[in-house]
Amino acid sequence: MTNDMQQNGPFGGIRIVDVTSVISGPCSTGILGDQGADVIKVEPPTGDIMRARGKVAGFTPAFVSCNRGKRSVALDLKDGSAREILWRLIEEADVFAQNFRPGVAERLGFSAEEALRRNPGLIYLSISGVGPSGPYAKKRVYDPVVQALSGLADMQSDPLTGRPKMIRSVVVDKITAVYAAQAVSAALYNRSVTGKGQHVEISMLDAMLNFNWVDGMAPVAVVGQEEDASNTPHDMIFPTADGFVTVGAISDKEWVGLCRAMGRADLIDDPRFATPSQREINRQERLELIEEVVSTQQTAPLLASLEAHDVPCAPVLRRRQLFDDPQVLHNDVVQVINQQGLGPVRQARSAARFSNHKPKPITQAPALGEHTKNILNELGVNPDTIANPSGKKSIA
Incomplete structure (x- = not known):
């Protein structure tokens, strides 16, 4: 193992091409990036939608948390020359991650079958809302939709009124991200044994059902002995x-x-x-x-x-009190980085520590297309030569 790999983490030397957006996909590849992977974030020229959800154009705290340390390439995948650049990236990648709605990747020409034909060692990750097929497969899905469908909102019901409640956190997105990162890790291990890549599929609905089962589904787990899943009015505070x-x-x-x-x-x-x-x-x-x-x-x-x-x-600590808590300080979990566009920003470091690897420093999230030219140069492509039929550049 090289010193660079020791510095970068256990996934040093692994390259991920990431066309995911919003939370679940970027967070999953972000976990792997925190552990040393080189993550190339491929965005449309308008950028990941999460860039536009804050007060500062181009960056939000949520975007920074999911995309810190990545390299950004802006490609208009509706254009053939841009799609060819993406293929060049995929052919040299270890992991390709997408969370388009089912059928979109295929319409763009980036099916798992074709990607694995071109790169047999590739781990192709597909994240969807409810699964690749079925009656809900074409639904537009965000976190609250799966909180409703998975029983999670029912688990949080007001015990006096019976009204279901949402958890005020994008818990489904984040749990899906953890499951996806673990699944990719397992697939990479399998590749190290067999030499073969594979298609890994995970849906937010499946992830949350699995997550809920340990406790929330216990009252209905025993067939023929289902119970009313009543909650105590007390919330343990x-x-x-x-x-x-x-x-x-x-x-x-x-x-x-x-x-x-x-x-x-x-x-x-x-x-x-x-x-x-x-x-x-x-x-x-x-x-x-x-x-x-x-x-x-x-x-x-x-x-x-x-x-x-x-x-x-x-x-019960208020969020602002966390930064002064002696155990949080001792663990050195919360660190401050200088994020372009925002200034000093607090970030929580990767949860895992590895005895054989130095912690990877937390670095800022990229501006839209910040690394496009550098990455194209790595591929031997002159960015000035790429244009769509209308003459408009298909990269940014």
Whole structure:
């Protein structure tokens, strides 16, 4: 392994050609880029739609998070000469990632079959909303659509009114990105064994259903023994006299510690809470008792007492408080980069650390078409010679 590969990360030497847009695709290739891959972001001359969703033209915090460290090439894929440039890139790539609606890549001429014919070692990643076929395949899909279809909104339902609720985060996009990055990693490993590339398909709907199954689908998992998936009105956040905390106690030891930390040792032998099963059956009553006690206490001494009794707990931090939290500071998760167009921008580093690789420095996201000429030069192509039939350049 070269020193450059050690510096870049475990995917040093891997090149990804990325024509994805919005969140799920760019985030997935961004994960691999954080781990050392060279990601070439191919955008239309108008740019990824996420560039236009902020106050500053060309850059938004979300765009920066998903596309930092990439190289941008602007190509109008409606033009034949631009499509030929993309083919040149694909033929030299390890991974090609697209999240067009089903059928679009084929209409443009970039089917998985043709890409693998030209580059048999290629990992061709297709990300879709609900899958490549089926009654919903042609739907335009964003995160809330899959939150609705996957049962996630139902899992968040208001227990008093039954009204489903969305999670106020693009959780489906981000989970899909993680699943896609893992799948590409698995395919690259398989290629190292077999020498063969393959087509990897992942849909946001499939990713979220798999993600939900561990807990949210438990009430309906046993065939013939389905239960009403009712939620407790309590959300595990407890107000204190000067803030909010979360407290959890699953094992008997943790429950005993919680009772003693709260000064309610009498609850230890209460038959309603004597076993994990009984505590779950009487969950709402248990949580209301905890809230009654902790709501009268100051946050700092309460947390100190809970910690002393080895009870899982934490203050509920506001987002601005994260930057001063001692564990976040110790982990050096949040770093500041100078992003063109925005100035200093906070970014969270890659979650994984590798003992054989130095952390890859976080670098800024590219301007639209910032690296077009350099990459074309790498291919031996003069950008000034490329124009569509109308005479308008098909690259930017």
